[in-house]
Amino acid sequence: MGYFLSANYLRNLYQKESMIRISIYEDNTRLSQLLSLMIENTEGFELMACHENCLEALQNTRTERPDVIVMDIDMPQRSGIDGVIEIKSHFPHIKIIMHTVFDGNEHLFDCLSKGADGYILKKDSSTRLIQAIKEANEGGAPMSPFIANKVLQSFRKPLIQEDFNLTEREIEVLNLLAKGFSYRMISIELNISVETVRRHIKNTYQKLHVQCGPEAVAKAIRGGIIQS
Amino acid sequence: MGYFLSANYLRNLYQKESMIRISIYEDNTRLSQLLSLMIENTEGFELMACHENCLEALQNTRTERPDVIVMDIDMPQRSGIDGVIEIKSHFPHIKIIMHTVFDGNEHLFDCLSKGADGYILKKDSSTRLIQAIKEANEGGAPMSPFIANKVLQSFRKPLIQEDFNLTEREIEVLNLLAKGFSYRMISIELNISVETVRRHIKNTYQKLHVQCGPEAVAKAIRGGIIQS
């Protein structure tokens, strides 16, 4: 090599640095072989390893230093969700794409809350997964359309959201109640008499159709009347 | 025409039926002209109308019968969010894609909770919008990568979620409390003495660092100990 670095060497070096390092967790050997092949034959992708379970996810990740992990959920001994928890708690910057057959709410929101960066269904084309890896690596959040829709739907509040018609003051009182204030403390906080506080609370209970504080607070939080 | 329908006529008819009907709400004339052009020149797209505000969104929608609506947020007199509320409450099947410069949380989650089906930033390429229209029409949920990421992030619970170490029984009691059960009712429900119920609740308060029912329930719901 010496002093003379060929253009080729430099290009390879550059390519190496811009390669997306990928690890796979998938217990179905057929599928993992297919994925491996696809990744190895995609320009800019570098397959670090293929694992059949998450038992040593942390060790693997430490040595492989992947940019993106493709993670199945249903694997023997240790589910992919546990893998996500473990990896994300130590390497939050590594992108994890769930790649699974599960299209139900349970697993989906469980994974997302644990920090998954994407969620691609296995029934999607493999091309979609390749594209998803790129997206995740660029900071996006690749999701199958069906999944994206579920996620959006989870934000939609039922349009027929009961309108309890609480007044501003009543909501104010309810908030303090949820903070652990007693009637007396509320009255001091709001500069009104304890009797008035009681009045507001009584009205609130009627409107919410509840009969005690804990129930009122639960209903108010769940109904979005007071922020969670 | 008579009895003889030309092949051409039939093909046109078929094409018309498979066309995606699109309406635009955008107060920036320059941009709306650009979008109109792009849509008119995209195969399978049919531009129904371009509006500068949402004042008559409902009327417009009734006559135009669009499949997909591209909706700006910041428009004079009536915001796109009001438009979404109105249109979605009458035509929930019509897909609405927000097309805006706002990338903050406020507008985003507001729109999503009101029923928007997609959220594309104006800084994205117009091509992306065209693609998004197709996706929305096919039941997907097109989002700019940055937006998709925000949405996913909103699911991530802080990993350092305090562990209050409540026992199963304590959680059970807490749940009943949130349902409006008194200590006596809980004791009957669980077939234990009122004193034991009190005991569990006292322990719970200590663990949660609260001093009354409403506060405990609020903290439990917000902390995910009991479901919202």
Place this chain on the structure above:
DNA sequence: TAGCAAATGACCCAAAAGGGTTATTGACAG
């Protein structure tokens, strides 16, 4: 086997909560 955590139960007692009834004032709509 000793020890710990969870679940159970009891007693005392003061403070807080909840239900009912009634009333005044100010603001806003018809």
Place this chain on the structure above:
DNA sequence: CTGTCAATAACCCTTTTGGGTCATTTGCTA
């Protein structure tokens, strides 16, 4: 200008809560 509604306030009385202290049983673990 009259009625409705929100906010304010008071009184009565019973039940519920919540804090403190103490004690027993069971099952799992070090």
